[in-house]
Amino acid sequence: MSIDVQRIRADFPVLAKLINGQPLVYLDSANSSQKPNAVIDAMTTFLQHDYSPTNRSAYTMAAHATDLYEGARANVARFINAPRAEEVVFTKNATEALNLVARSWGTANLGEGDAIVLTHMEHHANIVPWQMLAAEKGFSIRWVPLTSDGLLDLSNINQLLAGARAFSFTAMSNVLGTINPVKELCALAHQHGAIAIVDGCQSVPHMPTDVQDWDADFVAFSSHKMVGPSGIGVLWGRESLLDAMPPFLGGGNMISDVKLDGFTCAELPAKFEAGTQPITEAVGLSAAVDYLSALGMHNVRAHERDIATYAINALTDAFGDDIVIHGSRDIEKRGATISFAYRDVHPHDVSQVLDQHNVCVRAGHHCAKPLMRLLGANATVRASFYLYNTNEEVDALVSALAEAGDFFTL
Amino acid sequence: MSIDVQRIRADFPVLAKLINGQPLVYLDSANSSQKPNAVIDAMTTFLQHDYSPTNRSAYTMAAHATDLYEGARANVARFINAPRAEEVVFTKNATEALNLVARSWGTANLGEGDAIVLTHMEHHANIVPWQMLAAEKGFSIRWVPLTSDGLLDLSNINQLLAGARAFSFTAMSNVLGTINPVKELCALAHQHGAIAIVDGCQSVPHMPTDVQDWDADFVAFSSHKMVGPSGIGVLWGRESLLDAMPPFLGGGNMISDVKLDGFTCAELPAKFEAGTQPITEAVGLSAAVDYLSALGMHNVRAHERDIATYAINALTDAFGDDIVIHGSRDIEKRGATISFAYRDVHPHDVSQVLDQHNVCVRAGHHCAKPLMRLLGANATVRASFYLYNTNEEVDALVSALAEAGDFFTL
């Protein structure tokens, strides 16, 4: 069974947008997705009728808002099959979630002589926090290389993991679309006594997630890439690890007591949620999770498998050797995020021409400069498809690309 | 000139809410404020028609969203009279803003033997981040005591500030309503070579703010207390200080380059904005700033002066010695946040009875436990008034309180 894309499109008001009479072709969902009415309305209704601070005041409206906020947490926990809702910590985005792990778990567990393992396909959000901490603590970072078709090269993984304390990797590359074997990687990490940290930013929105089946220790992802609002992200962590970690940000809500000479922490999840939280955003994220759950994440993945196949074929048929699609051609090993080089037209120029046809793609380094260096490019064009994209939009991409080719070879 | 409260009330949909046929009396704005249609609509419209990631992609819609996001920054800068928009850093809330200063400025500037100065009336958000850092770095924290009427006791301020590196204080107490002499305190800090960090959470929503007139070094505040959305806060900082500080969170957007062996930072403000930002929330905050600016912050302050006067008189007239209002009676030295003890009825029980009349107040320690200990209470009732509150709502508070008194002395 697949999903009914036309019905889905009707749920997303922005997709009805016409610019100069032409439809919007939004192919930048790996960057941030659009939002359905269900999410927008949930937020609007909350703001119009039910807004209240949470977890502080005791009147009925505050209790109701708290129920919605904690309900969002339970809903997210269910969505990723977390054993306990208290293990779900809301952050401002996935970046904060990864910083939280690096800073809080890392400070307590990493020192001189230690090592952690990252991969060459990581997003800056899963690199820079570790580099910042490494500069302070003096541990080393080892890197898993890639194969020529953009998969993780695991031939030396046991050497890389030997003695490492943590293995932090993306579940899906935001540039290549590569789907990594998360379960296998978690098992490898554990065999070597390392914890497994999964950057789920690109996988959670696009396929089913089961943190228990993965046997991961931490998983980070962002609401705004999964049809939810901006301003909220998620860190799921194994309770025993979260419990043992020092706090991250200090302030209201995360304390049990504060005296002039020190404070004591609250229990999970409050311990990691300092200050007033993104309340309306949690309500929106909960609606997003409901929306995706109703469609079924298996169906979302099936649709993306189809559209990625169609897109790769269409681009190759149209441009042959003039286009280089990065990453794997094996559709079981990749999502619908497609980065490519087109002739010698600079990605920024490609994107400019596409924009004249309302075809929205990202041109740049995609916050993955180490990977860019491997690809030998300082930028790629990236078209990323999601549950609302159609084959006709692939066709629009192809014909706009043809024009870019014409234009730059006058 | 004062403001037209009835017209304002019509702008806030939630205020029309009836619960069991009775109107909502929302007196918890010091905790978080309600939102006007202007803010809700700005967010909804953005989500329906214009949502796009910012500062990354180059197509027209992304450029437009970036303009809105950066426009919000410029708008906030204007609202607080910041010299440069680049000095305005968006965070998730004021708590993150204060953690940013403590962690980033503090790590670079505080060590063994150093001291910083806080006050006894600080919110946990301006205590715990410093305690966390002090435990690591070994500097000491000195405390400005309070007078019996809840003002800062500045009689020993020169001794306290002698040799201190930073003086961090709230512009207005979230418990006592005390308005501190920010300009004078900044000058005192500077005389002693300390930087001045202002927690503007309770003042920025309620009176005009001029960071240049204050001559402050950092000012932190939250959108959700100033008729704006949750999920976004502000740190304003002096450019020279922000420039010299190490980054706070690492990830996308905050870098200029990332290599396997290290990264370089982006310029301000990107340097402190790691990852996808609260985009829709910035749009909402900008609308909130417009809303407040149109009313005029002097007028907001004038209205709150009036309602605070009316409330203090009404409570005293009705309950005499049965009520103890904390803080100053001098209306020039306090805002419209009124904490009190009522007979020996526990605040939580008071709030419960008030809730039966839809009167929403906060009962608790208000994230200011050190201050609570000074007051000799583990909780107070706090009624906090804002631009949409009326004298009739004060009357509703008084009559509900009377019932609480009856109930608990059966």
Add this chain to the structure above:
Amino acid sequence: MPGLEDLYREIILDHYKNPRNRGTLEPPAVRSEGHNPLCGDEIEVFLIVNNDIVEDIKIAGQGCSISQSSASMMSAAVKGKPVEQARALISRFKHMMSIDEEGEPDTSTPLGDLEALQGVVKFPVRIKCAVLSWNTLSEALDIAAE
């Protein structure tokens, strides 16, 4: 909407105004402390356990009528009782408060006055108040067992 009478039964107000077993105990009594971060309530439970019997219990701290009366009733209910019975009562009380405890509650120990706290369930915010002393007792029993 449930009314105030559902919450504040007379027996609750009585325990609030005339708390039983109020005070402190010196070591070798064990002590444990609980906070309700929401409202600032604090409770201290002092406990003497001998031969698996709760020989003495005292309650200190400040709090609202619900947390104080719950603590008072609890102290009366467990004083002189076997530890096992006290634990069963904790579990039963939490069940009554709709707090996830696994399995079915052991109903062999009667709730007595505690029944009056049933109305709290209709006021979800107050459940934490009612349960505070019970969690603190549970901790004290753990310490005593060490």
Add this chain to the structure above:
Amino acid sequence: MPGLEDLYREIILDHYKNPRNRGTLEPPAVRSEGHNPLCGDEIEVFLIVNNDIVEDIKIAGQGCSISQSSASMMSAAVKGKPVEQARALISRFKHMMSIDEEGEPDTSTPLGDLEALQGVVKFPVRIKCAVLSWNTLSEALDIAAE
């Protein structure tokens, strides 16, 4: 909406395809480096300044047509010119790009081919591309002046 022709004038595409002063210079030439974090463009400017004259300039790095052609035109415009004139041109160019520079631009130095980049202003996202090499030149001049 402005059309592609407004942005990609022919002279721009010419400089893009046939960049002037492409290459590197060895020390004592100074070197400075610029990034456009948005699109990943990188530019290196190599500079020899003698007697306050820009004796030689070379440009390396990768980038889009706008950033590359702007760099190429820039190198042609400043090579052999007094430093002061180069600085005036930087200021004038930034003015043309609507970037806040204080005061009025010094128009004594003609823009020449650079005029063709005027259309970039209608594409705000591309302004950073056009200005990248100029900021990098400005830095290189600072280094040379040290």
